[in-house]
Amino acid sequence: MGWDNALLLSLITDTLMLTWIVVPAVLLGIVVGAIPGFSAQNTLIILLPLTLTMDINVALAFMVSLYCATHLGGGIPAILVNMPGTGGAAATTLDGYQMTLKGKAQQALVLCFVASTVGGLVTSVATVALLPYLAQLGLYLRSVEMVAVMVFGLVLIAAIAADDPLKGIIAGFFGLMIGAIGTDHIYGTPRAAFGFLELYDGVPLVPALIGLFAISEAFSMMERSTVVPRSSVVDTKAQWADTLEGLRLSLKYWWLTIWTSFVGLLIGVVPGAGASIASFVAYQQARMFSKTPEEFGKGFAPGVVAPESANNGVTSGTLVPLMAIGVPGGSTAAVMMVVLQYHGIVLGPRLFIESPDIAYGIFFSMTLSYIVMIFTILPLARYMSQVVLIPTKILVPLILSLTIVGAFANREYVFDMGLALVFGVIGYIARKTNYHVTAILIGVILGPLFEQYLLRSLRIGQGDLTILFSSTTANVLWAFVVLSVLLPWLRGKQQERQRKNLQDRAPTALTGDQA
Amino acid sequence: MNHSPNRSLHMSRRAFCGGLTAAGVLAGMPLSSAFAQSYPQRNFRVIIPTGQGGGAERLARAFDDAWSKLLKHQFEYTFHPGAAGQIGYELFVRQREADGYNLLFGNMGPEMIMYAVQKPNYRFPEDFIYFGRTDIDDSCIFVRNDSPYKDVKSIVEAAKKKPLNVAVSRIPHPASIGLLALGEATGSSYNLIPYGGGNPTYVAVMNGEADVGALPITGVLSLTSQFKVLGVFNKENIFAGITENAPTINSVFGSSIPDLYSSRAWAVHAKWADANPENFAMLEKTAEQAHASAEFRDAFVKTGAPVESLKFGSRQVCTEYANAMVELAKRYEPVLSAQR
Numbered sequence: 001m002g003w004d005n006a007l008l009l010s011l012i013t014d015t016l017m018l019t020w021i022v023v024p025a026v027l028l029g030i031v032v033g034a035i036p037g038f039s040a041q042n043t044l045i046i047l048l049p050l051t052l053t054m055d056i057n058v059a060l061a062f063m064v065s066l067y068c069a070t071h072l073g074g075g076i077p078a079i080l081v082n083m084p085g086t087g088g089a090a091a092t093t094l095d096g097y098q099m100t101l102k103g104k105a106q107q108a109l110v111l112c113f114v115a116s117t118v119g120g121l122v123t124s125v126a127t128v129a130l131l132p133y134l135a136q137l138g139l140y141l142r143s144v145e146m147v148a149v150m151v152f153g154l155v156l157i158a159a160i161a162a163d164d165p166l167k168g169i170i171a172g173f174f175g176l177m178i179g180a181i182g183t184d185h186i187y188g189t190p191r192a193a194f195g196f197l198e199l200y201d202g203v204p205l206v207p208a209l210i211g212l213f214a215i216s217e218a219f220s221m222m223e224r225s226t227v228v229p230r231s232s233v234v235d236t237k238a239q240w241a242d243t244l245e246g247l248r249l250s251l252k253y254w255w256l257t258i259w260t261s262f263v264g265l266l267i268g269v270v271p272g273a274g275a276s277i278a279s280f281v282a283y284q285q286a287r288m289f290s291k292t293p294e295e296f297g298k299g300f301a302p303g304v305v306a307p308e309s310a311n312n313g314v315t316s317g318t319l320v321p322l323m324a325i326g327v328p329g330g331s332t333a334a335v336m337m338v339v340l341q342y343h344g345i346v347l348g349p350r351l352f353i354e355s356p357d358i359a360y361g362i363f364f365s366m367t368l369s370y371i372v373m374i375f376t377i378l379p380l381a382r383y384m385s386q387v388v389l390i391p392t393k394i395l396v397p398l399i400l401s402l403t404i405v406g407a408f409a410n411r412e413y414v415f416d417m418g419l420a421l422v423f424g425v426i427g428y429i430a431r432k433t434n435y436h437v438t439a440i441l442i443g444v445i446l447g448p449l450f451e452q453y454l455l456r457s458l459r460i461g462q463g464d465l466t467i468l469f470s471s472t473t474a475n476v477l478w479a480f481v482v483l484s485v486l487l488p489w490l491r492g493k494q495q496e497r498q499r500k501n502l503q504d505r506a507p508t509a510l511t512g513d514q515a
Numbered sequence: 516m517n518h519s520p521n522r523s524l525h526m527s528r529r530a531f532c533g534g535l536t537a538a539g540v541l542a543g544m545p546l547s548s549a550f551a552q553s554y555p556q557r558n559f560r561v562i563i564p565t566g567q568g569g570g571a572e573r574l575a576r577a578f579d580d581a582w583s584k585l586l587k588h589q590f591e592y593t594f595h596p597g598a599a600g601q602i603g604y605e606l607f608v609r610q611r612e613a614d615g616y617n618l619l620f621g622n623m624g625p626e627m628i629m630y631a632v633q634k635p636n637y638r639f640p641e642d643f644i645y646f647g648r649t650d651i652d653d654s655c656i657f658v659r660n661d662s663p664y665k666d667v668k669s670i671v672e673a674a675k676k677k678p679l680n681v682a683v684s685r686i687p688h689p690a691s692i693g694l695l696a697l698g699e700a701t702g703s704s705y706n707l708i709p710y711g712g713g714n715p716t717y718v719a720v721m722n723g724e725a726d727v728g729a730l731p732i733t734g735v736l737s738l739t740s741q742f743k744v745l746g747v748f749n750k751e752n753i754f755a756g757i758t759e760n761a762p763t764i765n766s767v768f769g770s771s772i773p774d775l776y777s778s779r780a781w782a783v784h785a786k787w788a789d790a791n792p793e794n795f796a797m798l799e800k801t802a803e804q805a806h807a808s809a810e811f812r813d814a815f816v817k818t819g820a821p822v823e824s825l826k827f828g829s830r831q832v833c834t835e836y837a838n839a840m841v842e843l844a845k846r847y848e849p850v851l852s853a854q855r
Contacts, residue, residue: 045567049589139722186709187686187852188599189633197605201597271718325721326738327714334568334714341573344817348740412593452711459708460680460724 007356014357015364018061022369025065026376032066033073034085036210037406040070044335056343060362063339065369067332068120068315071275072373075112075308080105080387081227081399083214087205088275088311090441091283093213094160095296095303101228102299106239106385110246111253111304113381117374118250119261119309120316124366126265127316131352131363134269134317135324140473141270143456147468148477149267150450153277155484156284157439160297164434171435175443176450178203185452186459198415205276206410208444211423212430212437214403218396219428227388227395243381249301256302257309260286264310268317274330275311276445282310288484293491316366323351323359554615554794558589562611562619564603564626566596570652570713570734570820574779575620577814578649582805586798590618596712599629599685608637613784615794619643624777627837628687631844632852639841640834644788645780646795647802648828648836652731654690654748654775655761659720660741662727667746667767670727674703681705682716682725687844687851689775690729693748693764695847700770717741731777732758737819748775753823773843780833788830803827 032038044051044063051059074086079096092112099108127134141149154172161168181192182202193199221227250257260282267278286306287296296303318330326347328334340347340358351359387395407420427437461467469475565571572592579590595603600621611617623645630639637643656667664670673679683691686709694705708725710716713734720728721741728735728742735742736757744758752761765772781802788795805811806827816822828836844851 041567045592045594139718142719142722142724183598183601185711187632188601188629188709189852190598190601197602197609200602200605201595271715321718325718325741327717328568331567334566337568338572338576341818342576342814346737346819348738411595456708456710459706462678462680462706 007360011357011360011364014057014361015061015368018058018365019368019372021058021062022065022365022372023376025062026069026369026372029066029069030073030076030373030377033070033089034076035406036077036083036085036214036403037206037409039086039206039332039410040067041331041335042409043070044332048335048338051339052342056340056345056358057361057365059339059343060336060358061365061368063332063336064315064319064362064366065372068312068366068369069373071120071311071315072113072116072308072377074311075116075304076109076384077214079108079112079304080384081214081221081395082217083399083403084209086275086311087209087445088279088314089307090209090213090276090438090445091279091307092304094283094307094438095298095300098297098299099301099304100388103228104242104299105228105388106242106381107246107249107301108299108304109381109384110243110378111250111301112308113374113377114247114250115253115257115260115305115308116312117370117377118254118257119264120312120373121367121370122258123261123265123313124316124363124370126262127320128360128363128367131320131324134265134320137266137269141266142471143453143460144468144471144474145477146270146453147450147457148474148481149270149277149281150446150453151481152284152477152484153280153442153446154450155481156280156287157436157442158485159284159287159293159488161436161439167435168439171430171437171439172443174435175440175445176447177443178208178440179444179447180451182448185448185455196415198411198413198419202448203444204411204416204419205445207407207416207420208423209441210403210407211420211425212427212441212444214399215420215424216427216431216437218399218403219424220431221392221396221399225391225393227390227392240382242385243378246381250305253302253305256286256305260306261309261313264313265317267310268314268330269320270317271321271327271330274318275314277449278310278314279307280442280446282306284484288487293488312370316363319362319366322347323362324348326351554791554797555586555588557616558591559586560611560617561590561592562603562607562617563592563594564596564600564607564619564621565594566712567594568714570731571620571622571779573818573820574649574815577818578805578811580814581808581811582802584810585801585805599633599687600626601629601633601635604630604637604643605635607782608642608784611784613787615783615787615791615798617784619782620779621645621782622777622779623648623833623837624689624775624840625685625687627840628689628692628844628851629685631841632687632848639837640785642785643782644785644830645782645833645837646788646799646830647806648778648780648826648833649806650733650779650824651826652733652777652779652824653753654688654693654729654777655732655735655744655758656694656746656764657720657728657730657735657742657744658726659723660743662743664727664745667762667764670745671697671701671703671768673726674698674705675701678704678706679727680725681707682719682728683707683709684713684716684730685709685711689777689840689843690731690748691851692843692847693772693775694729695850696772696775697764697768697770700772701768733820733824736821748772750774754821757821773839775843778828778833778836780828799830803829 032043074089075092078084078089078092082097084090096108157172183190190200263282264278283306287293322328322333328337407416607619658664719725744761746764
């Protein structure tokens with residue numbers, strides 16, 4: 001579509017007029033995202049009677065701003081207390097919490113905020129410019145290609161458990177096994193649900209996430225008086241200099257922010273995929289292309305930037321299939337679809353001709369929400385980082401009560417509260433025995449999706465395994481998968497060789513000196 | 516765009532603030548006026564056994580626009596997808612109180628097929644009954660607009676040479692049975708690929724992952740810019756005008772495949788309906804009135820679906836249809852289930 005200046009100007013002014021609704025939506029979204037278990041989807045469903053009565057532009061601006069802000073909010077508890085607020089922030093815990101333990105919570109928060117907002121901003125602008133092409137791109141990523149994308153995520157299990165691969169594999173397979181609970185994807189027959197109706201649809205992500213991260217961490221916290229070790233408390237005192245340091249680091253990793261946000265955008269475009277997958281894949285890719293992959297998992301800034309940028313990149317991607325072809329890309333987009341249809345908006349290609357103000361307006365509202373977000377949240381990093389100084393005797397009951405309610409809120413099953421506690425115990429035992437809880441979670445999240453895409457591909461191939469290598473896009477992705485496995489190994493070998501050479505040279509040099 | 520954005524924004528801001536104030540006032544108001552009528556006295560809680568944003572939700576919300584005004588109470592929805600609808604039904608029967616305020620809005624066709632195949636822990640019509648059918652949504656075969664398959668005969672010809680991949684919402688579904696019956700009648704073979712819902716099924720046909728799709732027709736018609744309907748599993752194609760006169764399957768092949776359609780309906784606990792015949796009669800009567808109202812039709816048109824599919828059905832009509840679906844599913848049970 002050729003851009004008409006009058007339309008562009010009208011879109012900009014109309015969007016600016018929506019600031020009054022974007023600000024409360026952003027604030028609400030950040031709070032909702034920061035509480036594990038509360039999601040944009042739940043909140044939008046609860047508020048649906050209100051949004052249905054709003055003018056369509058206002059309703060969309062409200063929904064999209066809240067949705068984007070939840071993705072940013074999810075990173076806050078992930079960094080501060082090792083509890084991702086949403087599935088998309090689970091990968092952020094890997095380095096975010098390590099930074100907190102090193103007394104760099106404020107820097108980590110700033111990295112998270114900048115990566116989220118810049119990543120979201122860049123992808124929402126890119127989406128406006130490239131929408132017709134992105135809609136087509138979504139159609140190229142079919143089940144076969146998605147199998148390869150899932151394998152990308154699963155490969156991360158090996159990467160994050162590099163110190164003890166055996167335990168990593170055990171944890172990953174344990175997660176995959178849990179992920180296999182629920183009805184089968186072909187006939188819809190319940191399996192391994194042990195008669196629990198609540199498990200028919202599989203192990204729900206929210207109680208698993210809350211249990212493995214939040215509750216198990218809360219159990220661990222009981223063993224100490226503060227979140228961070230006493231030695232780090234001095235470094236944790238809030239200073240504006242730390243915010244500036246975070247901004248400097250964000251600037252340093254600007255390119256990583258951009259390209260990982262596009263990873264999120266591309267994954268978001270595929271209906272059914274989401275922020276959890278995008279953030280793990282982005283983390284894995286960032287690690288693979290890093291010059292210092294060994295630094296990941298130890299409180300390394302790119303380990304915060306990559307997943308946060310990617311999970312916000314997803315926000316614009318997930319709206320592409322909804323607006324361009326009339327099919328929602330995820331559950332939040334499905335709620336938006338209800339509102340759009342309630343107002344008689346016909347979705348699909350015609351929308352861009354008949355109602356360009358709505359079709360493009362939604363992405364303009366998204367852009368505005370990210371701008372509002374950065375100015376709202378950035379100054380707060382200094383104060384938020386002080387959460388780690390709250391004594392655990394106060395923090396732990398607060399976390400447990402909030403997260404247990406969060407486990408219930410998602411599906412409103414009391415069963416889920418118990419399930420969260422079970423996962424809490426599993427997570428606690430895993431932490432104590434050095435099994436990586438993230439590896440378990442990756443299995444729980446990716447297992448069902450991997451199985452679904454794999455079974456579907458095999459069914460399409462009518463039993464022929466070569467279907468998995470039948471498309472150029474899939475083959476390129478498979479090549480990347482192989483590369484992401486081989487590259488760290490080759491790099492390790494090279495470093496080993498270099499170390500050996502240095503060791504060999506050292507005695508020679510010594511001998512030479514002596515001579 | 517046919518309205519001034521600036522003006523609408525000012526109006527809606529006031530409306531928004533006014534709405535919030537009104538909600539606050541209402542929340543604190545005594546309920547004295549509500550006691551004038553014995554039933555209903557409070558809002559209804561509705562289980563939808565499929566996900567948000569699907570056809571069922573859109574239809575239910577359009578319907579309750581009119582129905583809630585007649586009943587003077589609102590509808591609150593919860594979504595319990597999974598296991599081909601089994602979760603929603605089990606939850607409704609086992610965990611929701613049989614008090615006339617808990618309803619279910621389901622898709623009788625696929626969900627009764629699931630009932631017959633999975634043999635869940637509830638009984639129809641002993642535990643729940645359907646009433647207030649809202650629509651008849653014929654199963655159809657469709658392809659992308661640029662598909663090499665131009666008519667249903669070319670599909671059957673291709674499927675005689677090798678199994679043709681067909682995207683379906685679920686294996687236990689009237690449209691899936693239609694394909695299996697077509698295979699039986701013509702000697703063709705279809706490889707059904709379930710995508711777990713209408714939306715992902717559309718995407719699978721759009722991106723060429725599946726050669727053909729089989730779904731209820733109204734959703735397909737809302738995406739006519741992408742798809743072309745090639746055949747309908749019913750005695751007549753009531754949408755002939757908007758489907759380029761797509762033929763009925765039986766008329767093309769001389770087969771006698773039964774009419775296969777999905778029908779959405781409201782459901783209530785049988786125990787409550789039998790114990791409170793007057794209240795149930797009122798519920799059914801108001802549902803019929805809501806169905807006939809212009810308000811519902813207007814709201815339905817906004818969803819992009821054609822009004823020709825709207826057909827009301829009483830408890831008796833629904834029960835007959837549901838039982839017929841069970842019988843049909845039993846006939847095809849070996850291919851609809853994982854149990855061999």
